Amino acid sequence: MHEITLVTGLFEIIKEQVAARGIESISKVRLKVGELAAVEPMTLTACFEVVAEGTVAQGARLEIEEVPLTGRCRGCGADFRIADFNFTCPSCASGDVAMTGGRELYVESLEAVCKGDHQ
Template identity: 50%
Template sequence: MSSVRRQRWDAGHAGVVHRTRARSNYYGPERVGPSSAAGEPAMHEAALTQGLVNILLKEAARHQVRSITLVRLKVGRMKAVEPQALVFCFGAFTEGTLAEGAELIIEPVPAVATCRGCGGDFEVIKFHFQCPRCQSRDVVLIQGDELYIESFDA
């Protein structure tokens, strides 16, 4: 079994991603197998999943992979992605491909911002962009807008 690491796909976010000690109250990590189903998916998730699957298949071809058994995604909280819709779309877009039936693991990334006033980092909860230390709203998002393939197993 081989594993291909970190193919980043980040729609529209050119910022640097930092690791932090912040904890998230966000869902996950959510493990969902190929037999899971959800209701009607949102267009947002469909477009994102189509792009992810295209990248996944290109990387698999580049590495001469014959089948994909597991895919790990990192999804930032600010992407506002519904995990069940993403899983539904993943199943639909991988049908008939070498990734059909692959397990999808969605690992959430908490939203973290840095305050320009006091320099402190804090987790952004419920889109509340205000520093809990100094109450400033002059903040910069440093993490939580990601969407990328962390790895896949073949």
């Protein structure tokens, strides 16, 4: 399953953050996921909850921000939303289009309690 691989990768990042920042618990994870990553948010959330169990991220809320597929025409410079994988410029009909968004897949932020936060 695609999503479990993603979640495993996500937890590698979380573990690095936990070690680097002395995180005790995580309350929220914000993810940016591009349209092209073809992730099913419900499945991703379910996988996250399973993998998070028994870790500092147990009970954390997963927020998924989906990024639409966008492109820029190399001919006329127009920026546009790519629908139905139609990589044709709507302004000049050129097929020379560079992808500018939609491949994202990363942790945007973690809301966490660090060891130093306690008074």
